[in-house]
Amino acid sequence: MIPRKFYYVLLICFMFICFSGLASAAVIDQTSPAIPRDDLSVTKHTIQIKGASLRYTATAGTFLIKDEEGKSKANFFFTAYTKDGVKDFSRRPVTFVFNGGPGSASAWLHMGAVGPRKPLFSEEGFPLDAPWQLVDNEYTLLDVTDIVCLDPVSTGYSRAVP
Helix, strand or coil: CCCHHHHHHHHHHHHHHHHHCCHHHHCCCCCCCCCCCCEEEEEEEEEEECCEEEEEEEEEEEEEEECCCCCEEEEEEEEEEEECCCCCHHHCCEEEEECCCCCCCCHHHHHHHHCCEEECECCCCCECCCCCCEEECCCCCCCCCEEEEEECCCCCCCEECC
């Protein structure tokens, strides 16, 4: 069952789409596949932050934004991280991370800055050679706020629907 706060996330995302005017809808690949559908993937994880275990749920997926007539307008991608064991979600803050730039997914923000995991880099801050390794992100915001990373339409994995 999807937690109630995800419906609030969907409402905020819908408002964001409406106010953006879907300006990028004019640039659509005519060979695109059939209209996508809502799709979620939910996984459970544990990381170590400041010597303590932090259990969390990662939810990645897409949902369709529709107009008043029910016509699909956009396929919106998001990744959400929620701390497990929270008694009252109404008192838990939520941080929304919007990425931008054509073709750039929010992965750089949630994998490189605010999310619970990050790539391992050298002491000088350079990427290491393959095989790459993910490590716990000691600077994640997840210990104090839930995180929702959003790809606005025509960035990352979000697309306008023809």
